[in-house]
Amino acid sequence: MSTSTAFAAAKAEGRSALVGYLPAGFPDLAGSIKALRVMVDAGCDVLEVGLPYSDPVMDGPTIQAAAQQALEAGFRTTDVLRTVEAVAATGVPTVVMTYWNPVCRYGVERFAKDLASAGGAGLITPDLVPDEAESWVGVADELGLDKVFLVAPSSTDERLRMTTEACRGFVYATAVMGVTGVRASSSDLAGPLVARARTVTTLPVGVGLGVSNGDQAAEVAGFADGVIVGSAFVRRLLDAGTDRAAGLASLAELTRDLADGVRRA
Secondary structure, three states, X not given: OOHHHHHHHHHHOOOOEEEEEEEOOOOOHHHHHHHHHHHHHHOOOEEEEEOOOOOOOOOOHHHHHHHHHHHHOOOOHHHHHHHHHHHHOOOOOEEEEOOHHHHHHHOHHHHHHHHHHOOOOEEEOOOOXXXXXXXXXXXXXXXXXXXXXXXXXXXXXXXXXXXXXXXXXXEEEEOOOOOOOOOOOOOOOHHHHHHHHHOOOOOOEEEEOXXXXXXXXXXXXXXXXXXXXXXHHHHHHHHHOOOHHHHHHHHHHHHHHHHHHHHOO
């Protein structure tokens, strides 16, 4: 199921979609599947399953710590596909967010076909630009997988147009320059970036900028089609440590707060 389905359903309800991220294999494989299902039950409309990578140059310390924990526990690329299969079975569109190197090593066509077989909706590729994505675009189009590329406040008008034209599913607007992470306030660059994107695409525009609570989610939902949350979810599980039950309860609490936020914008 394409992510566009979830965005359309949210729009029909007069609200933004809540997009939640967690790395596969964190705190372990079974734990990540359970946590993602908790996020679905508590109100996430779309799920991003991260593929842990040893050189996460665009991730902040929170997501880096989670990815490292997964890698040290023996995470393999096939584990992200197992996670997607288990979570997509809930009916919520599930995409993989990954650096490009692991996909290349696995084999682009092989990864795309295995992702489609697992019920995945597509890929978010933060370090891949459309003009270098020919191998991915071809197989994604063949299989009907979402192609989610990133735009930023620094994107020129030409780059913004080219990137959004290459997307399918939604456009990922990263409205904070720098690595990922929770922030105390939203960026004043986010609204203008979404407005610029809407002049060149009819696709939904989701915004990721460090949202960590319902009030911030409501603020972003006031101008974006989707509110993307990652580090705040990961932090709840990291803070819980070995107390898995407490971690899941905290995760559900945060998801409900964020889901309320996108509904009161």
